[in-house]
Amino acid sequence: MNWLLPTRRLIPKWRKAKFALHQPDMFGLVQRGNGRATVDSADQAVDIALHTWKATNSIGDLADLLAFGLDPRRRDQLTGPARIALSMPGTTVALRLVASEIVSGGQSEEAVWNSSRSARSTQGLRALLRNAPNDVLAVVDLAQHHLSHGKRKPAYRALSTAYQLAPNSVHVIRAITRFWIHAGENERAHRFIKSVGRTSSDPWLMATEIAAAEVAGAPSTQLRQAQRAIAVKSFSNSNLTELAGAIGGVELSNGKLKEARKLFRMALEHPTDNVIAQAITNQKFLGIEIDEQLISKAPTGAFEGRTLQAFLAADFERASILTGSWADEEIFSSRPRLLQSYFEGALGNYKQSLEAAEIGLSADHRDLSLRGNKAYALAALGRFSEALSELSGIQAGGNVLASQTLATRGMMLLHQGRFEEGKQSYEDALTEFELAKEEAQYTDCLAFYARAAVQSSAPGSEEITKRALERYKKYFSPAAAVVLRTVNQKADVEKPAPMRKLIQWEWDKQSNILQEKRVLTAKGAPGFVVLNSQRRR
Amino acid sequence: MENEFNDVQRVEKRPAAEDLAGITINERFRLERRLHLGKQESGGNFGVGYVATDLHDGNQRFVKIVDFRKRMHALDELSDILDWAKFEVLMHKACMRMSKVVRMVAHGQLAFLEDGASEPYNFICVVMELGEGDIKNHVDYDPNGSVYWKLWVLREISLAIVQMERASLAHNDIKPSNVIRFGSDGDRHNIKLGDVGRAVTKSGDGPFDDWIWAGDPRHKPLETLYGYQEREWQDRSTAADAYMLGNLAAFLFAGASMTERIVSSLPPALRPGTFIGNYRDIIDIIRHSWNTVLEEQITPTFPEQSRDELSRIIRGLTDPDPAIRGEPGARKTGTLGLDRIHSQLERIARQAQVTERIASTAQ
Numbered sequence: 001m002n003w004l005l006p007t008r009r010l011i012p013k014w015r016k017a018k019f020a021l022h023q024p025d026m027f028g029l030v031q032r033g034n035g036r037a038t039v040d041s042a043d044q045a046v047d048i049a050l051h052t053w054k055a056t057n058s059i060g061d062l063a064d065l066l067a068f069g070l071d072p073r074r075r076d077q078l079t080g081p082a083r084i085a086l087s088m089p090g091t092t093v094a095l096r097l098v099a100s101e102i103v104s105g106g107q108s109e110e111a112v113w114n115s116s117r118s119a120r121s122t123q124g125l126r127a128l129l130r131n132a133p134n135d136v137l138a139v140v141d142l143a144q145h146h147l148s149h150g151k152r153k154p155a156y157r158a159l160s161t162a163y164q165l166a167p168n169s170v171h172v173i174r175a176i177t178r179f180w181i182h183a184g185e186n187e188r189a190h191r192f193i194k195s196v197g198r199t200s201s202d203p204w205l206m207a208t209e210i211a212a213a214e215v216a217g218a219p220s221t222q223l224r225q226a227q228r229a230i231a232v233k234s235f236s237n238s239n240l241t242e243l244a245g246a247i248g249g250v251e252l253s254n255g256k257l258k259e260a261r262k263l264f265r266m267a268l269e270h271p272t273d274n275v276i277a278q279a280i281t282n283q284k285f286l287g288i289e290i291d292e293q294l295i296s297k298a299p300t301g302a303f304e305g306r307t308l309q310a311f312l313a314a315d316f317e318r319a320s321i322l323t324g325s326w327a328d329e330e331i332f333s334s335r336p337r338l339l340q341s342y343f344e345g346a347l348g349n350y351k352q353s354l355e356a357a358e359i360g361l362s363a364d365h366r367d368l369s370l371r372g373n374k375a376y377a378l379a380a381l382g383r384f385s386e387a388l389s390e391l392s393g394i395q396a397g398g399n400v401l402a403s404q405t406l407a408t409r410g411m412m413l414l415h416q417g418r419f420e421e422g423k424q425s426y427e428d429a430l431t432e433f434e435l436a437k438e439e440a441q442y443t444d445c446l447a448f449y450a451r452a453a454v455q456s457s458a459p460g461s462e463e464i465t466k467r468a469l470e471r472y473k474k475y476f477s478p479a480a481a482v483v484l485r486t487v488n489q490k491a492d493v494e495k496p497a498p499m500r501k502l503i504q505w506e507w508d509k510q511s512n513i514l515q516e517k518r519v520l521t522a523k524g525a526p527g528f529v530v531l532n533s534q535r536r537r
Numbered sequence: 538m539e540n541e542f543n544d545v546q547r548v549e550k551r552p553a554a555e556d557l558a559g560i561t562i563n564e565r566f567r568l569e570r571r572l573h574l575g576k577q578e579s580g581g582n583f584g585v586g587y588v589a590t591d592l593h594d595g596n597q598r599f600v601k602i603v604d605f606r607k608r609m610h611a612l613d614e615l616s617d618i619l620d621w622a623k624f625e626v627l628m629h630k631a632c633m634r635m636s637k638v639v640r641m642v643a644h645g646q647l648a649f650l651e652d653g654a655s656e657p658y659n660f661i662c663v664v665m666e667l668g669e670g671d672i673k674n675h676v677d678y679d680p681n682g683s684v685y686w687k688l689w690v691l692r693e694i695s696l697a698i699v700q701m702e703r704a705s706l707a708h709n710d711i712k713p714s715n716v717i718r719f720g721s722d723g724d725r726h727n728i729k730l731g732d733v734g735r736a737v738t739k740s741g742d743g744p745f746d747d748w749i750w751a752g753d754p755r756h757k758p759l760e761t762l763y764g765y766q767e768r769e770w771q772d773r774s775t776a777a778d779a780y781m782l783g784n785l786a787a788f789l790f791a792g793a794s795m796t797e798r799i800v801s802s803l804p805p806a807l808r809p810g811t812f813i814g815n816y817r818d819i820i821d822i823i824r825h826s827w828n829t830v831l832e833e834q835i836t837p838t839f840p841e842q843s844r845d846e847l848s849r850i851i852r853g854l855t856d857p858d859p860a861i862r863g864e865p866g867a868r869k870t871g872t873l874g875l876d877r878i879h880s881q882l883e884r885i886a887r888q889a890q891v892t893e894r895i896a897s898t899a900q
Contacts, residue, residue, distance in 0.1 A: 021804055022804060027818075030814045031813050041754050045753065056673070056674040058673060058675075058676075059676070059678060060673035060676035060677070060713065060788075061674055063792035064712075067793070067794040069797060069801070070755055070796065070797040070801070090677075090678060090679055091678060091792065092792045093837070094787070095792035097793070097801075098793050098801075117833060118832050118833060119829070128828050128832055131831065131832060131836075131848065132827075132828040132852065134824065135824050135825050135828045136821040136824070138825060138828065166821055
């Protein structure tokens with residue numbers, strides 16, 4: 001089993017259209033509204049349509065009447081006829097959806113974007129594109145589907161088409177950058193985003209350029225301009241979120257913690273899932289508590305952020321469910337599946353772990369960490385020859401994941417009853433982790449070792465378990481906690497060090513006013529305070 | 538114009554616009570009965586409609602009475618009503634020779650002079666040919682029902698648009714209640730487009746030419762919902778008619794307005810009235826919604842035999858981008874190509890007719 005997760009940078013997310021639609025990064029600087037949607041219809045026109053339908057009782061008149069559902073103010077008036085339409089036999093799908101929209105509201109949006117059959121498969125997307133080859137969102141989604149099957153060339157072709165169709169689309173530009181990073185061509189990603197004319201004027205693209213430059217190890221062309229933009233507030237705070245996060249990431253890697261903290265505070269004012277995940281990853285350095293209140297400020301989903309939060313709390317059941325949702329958003333990415341297979345493996349759900357690893361590998365067969373997780377799951381399921389073949393595959397890739405391979409081999413040998421060899425293999429793995437000063441992985445490895453020893457009834461398993469528990473108490477690791485619990489050991493989750501909050505609720509007892517305050521609190525401050533009015537005055 | 542009249546009738550007490558049944562206008566049009574709520578086939582919203590008998594030939598007519606004097610207290614409104622009524626008559630005159638637009642028979646003023654009054658109280662009257670009703674109560678959504686009629690309706694309306702386009706006019710209020718059925722010879726259904734009162738003119742002289750949209754909001758082209766207008770008249774006005782023809786197909790086959798389906802499929806922040814940006818900024822999102830709605834909700838209701846071709850036509854007609862809307866081949870030559878679409882619809886309708894005949898013979 002491995003715990004190799006790359007250092008997180010604020011590279012752009014590339015979600016499927018139906019998820020991206022609710023995220024600000026899809027639109028760049030395009031201003032979306034926040035009022036109530038209105039399409040005005042005249043009272044008299046509705047009365048006439050209603051009267052006509054009552055007089056004729058025909059389905060055509062009913063369909064004509066229900067089209068007024070376009071105007072949300074008419075819904076109460078139309079609920080009765082809509083219910084009749086729903087109960088009628090022989091109505092069409094569209095007419096039923098119109099009626100459902102009126103009766104319950106929001107149904108159609110769900111139908112088109114969430115329940116769309118077409119957007120779910122390559123075949124469906126191809127059908128959409130056969131009819132409308134200029135449907136950019138379908139082209140970008142198709143690229144994701146290709147990539148999720150490891151087909152990079154068709155994915156690239158699709159993205160190139162999308163770029164030709166919509167060269168100014170922030171969604172397309174960010175998707176292409178993400179594609180190159182996914183393909184491991186970081187320099188190409190940076191070259192591309194650098195060359196886009198719009199990059200210098202859009203904060204979402206500036207943020208992408210800064211992150212891409214960091215990944216590529218190249219100097220950013222936008223960093224200075226972006227710092228100026230933030231200093232003089234050239235854009236609204238909601239558009240600066242990823243930009244502040246990206247610069248914050250750079251400052252963090254330069255060791256300027258104070259500056260980074262300031263920028264992340266700004267980024268978290270209108271957070272995106274990406275910024276939240278970044279802040280959680282760097283929570284130790286930033287000292288800002290990312291709690292549910294803050295996460296709920298992000299647009300719907302925030303699955304990556306919530307996954308990491310559940311991971312840190314050693315709640316792997318929840319973390320696994322969340323990785324599933326995260327993987328749905330970015331089907332091409334092996335990272336959520338890597339985490340999911342790891343979480344399930346730690347929980348002892350080897351079948352689920354194997355399944356997640358296999359899905360992840362279909363997107364990126366070169367991901368050795370995923371192969372490591374697959375080998376572990378196979379070994380745990382007693383499919384030793386398949387596990388060995390996976391391990392050989394990893395070894396063929398060079399001297400990577402050597403310690404993890406040793407550990408998995410150790411587990412396999414223990415389960416085969418070859419206790420001494422198994423123990424030796426595990427001890428070798430532990431030595432490797434120690435030499436590499438990978439403290440957390442050492443703790444995890446020891447916990448996995450203890451579980452394998454207990455489950456295989458290896459001699460001295462109590463002693464190994466004791467060692468694992470002692471190690472766990474010294475160096476906390478969420479995964480070790482979960483693994484030790486599976487062999488009935490008490491492994492409490494360490495309470496994190498007190499951190500600062502960005503949101504605090506204040507309740508004025510006398511005036512009975514509850515208000516949200518956005519300040520950086522002192523370390524360990526409560527999320528809710530009761531104000532004394534006198535003191536306030 | 539010879540059919541223009543000014544009929545002044547002496548009465549003890551002036552009847553209201555709603556109580557004119559039994560009266561004969563200009564010794565020619567005997568008002569038989571009032572149509573419901575003021576709205577009737579081809580009438581528009583601001584008049585009272587009557588079925589009348591033309592005493593010259595015994596034919597039934599539709600008479601629209603506009604009581605503009607009722608609005609005397611609101612001068613702005615009065616002026617608008619007079620302008621619109623005048624414009625409607627003007628449009629009917631312009632469309633007089635169009636076979637697929639409901640024809641005006643006569644127009645003029647009907648006035649009542651009460652005993653002892655110095656000034657008569659007058660109504661504006663427009664007399665039109667009377668159809669058998671609009672298509673709404675004739676349509677059904679039975680998958681085994683006749684598709685020939687539906688396709689023929691589309692063929693007829695496409696011809697009406699072509700005829701208006703040739704006169705540099707665009708109807709801009711094509712909707713099911715304005716598509717009127719006339720007597721058919723059993724084989725060829727006679728369908729006409731009514732209510733030209735909201736038409737726009739290329740010359741820019743019409744009262745609605747400066748409006749972004751004067752027609753029914755349920756059938757609005759997508760761009761007008763967001764207040765977006767193309768510069769070229771053709772891309773603005775004829776393209777709107779093209780969209781509404783496509784929307785009519787959605788009504789005939791799927792029982793829904795595409796405009797309603799697409800708007801309801803958008804997240805609230807992007808819906809018209811809420812979204813404050815430019816239409817073109819979100820056209821990719823609207824296109825994806827439009828494409829999915831068509832693929833999953835509208836196209837499956839098209840007749841299997843001509844589904845692909847009809848789907849291609851409707852996609853061309855309703856494209857979210859008004860600058861490329863129409864027949865793709867014709868667009869390259871600078872027109873919307875509605876004449877080509879008319880021919881294609883006629884061919885598809887004929888094919889459906891043959892198929893239906895064979896099926897009925899086999900039974």
